[in-house]
Amino acid sequence: MKKFTLNLKICLTLAMCLLFMGFSKLELLDEQTDYIQQLLVSHYNEELETSQIKHYELNVTNSGFCRYKRFFKSGKIEYFSFNLVKFKDLDYQGTDTIGALYLYTRGDDVIVQTYNDTNEEDVDTMANYMSIPVKNIKTNDLTALSEYIRKTNARLLAQK
Template identity: 40%
Template sequence: MLTSLLPKTKKALLIVLLLATTAFLYSFATFMGEQEWVSWGNKFLTESYDPSVEPKLKKYEIMLTPDHFIRLRKTYQQGKQEYYSFNVKRFTGLDYLPGTGQTDTLQVHTQTDDIIIQTYDDPKGDVDSMATTLSIPVKKIASSRLDSLKQAFLFLKAKGL
């Protein structure tokens, strides 16, 4: 009799633990302020970016600034630079596109052509343009982390209005 109660007790305990963990994480997220979201967003972007997609990439810098801009600067081996920037207050959504191997793509969407794209030291000529979607190569991301990034962007977007 006791052995038949044990699996039910384990299941109940597991459910209680999962609910408690979810409640804790939700309460933590609701108490995070602007600085914590910016810091968390920076950590996420830095850890998730996958430069291996572009073998000629010499260095890169991706950040979420305190004034709510996402900035990505890529420098290639021959000196060409690409610079992408947009304000999170123009954010409209995220798409996560599975790729091949260990790299996926995170697409960040804005309201209209709000993403500034500039190239420097390009042999074909420097170009300034605008876009509505920024595609960022990323390492595999858990859906819970992706949801947290979206929550961070939405929080910062509301702060920027």
Template identity: 45%
Template sequence: MLKPHLPGAVKYIVTGVLLLASTVNYGFDPDVSELKMLGWGNKCLTQCFDADATGKLKKWELTLNANAFIRLRRTYQNGKLEYFSFQLQRLDDMDYLGTVNAGTIKLRTTDADIIVQTYNDRKGGDVDSMASVLSIPVKNMEPEKLDSLRNVLLYFKNRNM
């Protein structure tokens, strides 16, 4: 019985085509892990956000989106609205102050890269400014969860856009 002999380059091409065909057949999506990280990051932020730590909130929203933006919006009972937003590529570091039960995640940027908008503030009116720290009050933040969140944020920070 004769074995077919293929030159080295052809073997690699044939193998690559067969692997590509098998991934299409099995529904492999290279972005699945990124979508899972995005979903897990949002779930972690939502479950751990401590809405009671900043006063009486009417509603709030904290999200990480696919374009690597972190957005926090807080609407207070008195109508005051605070909005924070920044692109994770500007993230310098993340710190945690507190215990497992309650604490604050501090997302820091090198420069004042965090957009801060305040509306309906009786004391200061409507103000647009920039900051270098976004403080996020959290609860039930296990060390493993904090490390995983940090890894997700660093992934999106370093991802090529």
């Protein structure tokens, strides 16, 4: 009977550890996606397009989607989205104070849509990169962003 009780305690302890580890994994994924979003939003350069853009939305979800939406004063809406699992590399073009961040995917995995464009028809297509205007971004921020996206990518693949 003592052996049965000992085995029962071991099984319960192991089950509790697995349960806690499962929840901590989700929390870490949330922290990583929050960090990516915070870094992108804090360096977003809205001054570049204030004459044309009314406002923007830049979100990274805990399911791994990076979404960028621009609302123009003319009523036009541009929407870009891709899953971080498809992330390949990033590139920065510009100076220390102003530039563009390019997030590349493995293939044509970026959803590109436009709505309410008075000059042209609505567009619904795919691309292999997303461009985000940024300012005052340092090399270590770019390195950290790339590392966090890769870590998030690995966690998302492990969940599947």
